Amino acid sequence: MTDKNLNELSDEDLILEFQRNNTERAFEILVQRFKNPLTNFVFRYLGDYESCVDVVQETMIKVYRYKDTYQSIAKFSTWIYTIAGNLAKTELQRRKRRTILSINAYGKEEDETYEIPDENYRPDDMTDSGIKDEIIQKAFLKVSDAYRQAVVLRDIQELSYEEIADIMGITVGTVKSRINRGRAQLQKLLKSIHNE
C-alpha cells in the first residue's frame, strides 16, 4: 500500500493495517495524527510538559506493542485516549506520593517549620497572556482529578459525551454531572480573571 493511500485511511483502518500486515508506516501516521491532541490533553490534565511528553510516548509504545488487543468495534481515538488517560492518572498518583515525601524532607528537625516557596503571581503581572494561561492551568489542577479529566475531554479536546463516557468507563449522565461540577469549581477558582 502506498503512502498516499495510507494517509487517506481512517484511524481504525490504519490500526487494522498495522495489526494485519505490521505496516510500520500506518503506525507512524497514527502517531502523527494523535501526538498533538494527546499532548494537549495530558498536559492539561497533568500540568507538566516533560512528564506529559513521557506519558504520550508511553501511550504510543503501548499502542505499538499491544496493537493486537485493539478490537475494531471501538473507535481508535477512544482506545488511545483511554490508554493515555490511565497512564496520566498513574503519573499523577506517583507525583502525589513524591510530593508528600519532598514536603517531609523540608523540615529535618522536629521544631523546624516548613517553608514551601510561594510561587503565586502578583496581580499586576496578570495582564500577560502567558501568565494568564499559567494561572488558568494552575486553577485547573486544583479541580478534582475525575472532574478535570471530563472537562478537558469536553471543553479542550471537544469530544462527544458518548466518547468521554467510553474513555472514562462511566455513563453519559455521570460524564455530564462531572463536567458541570468541574466547570463550577473552575469558575470559583477563576473568579478574579473573569472579573477583569
Place this chain on the structure above:
Amino acid sequence: MNIIEDDHQHDDVIQTLKGLKKVSAPANFETDLKRRINSEKYGEKKSFWAKFLLPSRLIPSAALVLSAVAVLFVVNTNSGGAEENPLLIPPKVREDVVASSNVGKDLEMNMRPKVKKEEAVKPRTEKKITPKINNEVPALANNDVMPEDTGISNLGITITGNNPGTNYGNPSIVSFGNRPINKRGLNYMQRNLTPQEKAQLKLLKKRWLEMIKELNK
C-alpha cells in the same frame, strides 16, 4: 435541559478553556519514540522462568546449594565420629518390659486356660502339697500349682520340685507356662536396691516364709 442551562451558566469558563493555547508535541517526538521502541524491542521483557533459568543466574545458585550440602555433610560427619556406633552398642535390657510383655502374651495365649483346665481336672492341690515328712521342707509334686492366695497362680507360674530336698527358696524348676524358667534363660538386669526396696523385699520374704509355715501346719 438542566445541562444546557448549566452550559450557559458556565459559558465564561468554557470560553476561557477554549481560548487556551494548544500544546503540541516536541519536534523530536517521533525520533525519540522510534528510539524507545527499538530499545524496548531488543530489551523485550522475559518471563519469570526464562529469567530464573538463565545460566548466569542458575550457576551461582547451583554452586550455593552444592556448597551448602558439602558444608552440612562435613559438619555431620565430624560430629557423628565422636559418638558410639549405635549398631555396636548392646541393647539395654529393661526388667519391666520383659516381665510385662511376656506375662501379657502368656496370659492371653497359654496360661489362663491351662490353669483353669488343671483346676477343673484336679479338685484342689493344696491337700496333695502336704509334706510326707513333717520335718522336711515341703516339696511340690510334679505340675502342682501354687495356692491362689499367693498370687503366683494368677500369673500362671508353676513351681515343680523333683528333688524332695529342694526348698521353696530354691526350686529346681520354675516353669512359666510351658517354658521352664531358670536363671540362665532369664533376661534379667542386676541392680542395686534402694533401702526402701530392700525393706519391701524383706517384708515379702517374711510373708512368704510365714505362708509356707502355715502351709506346713
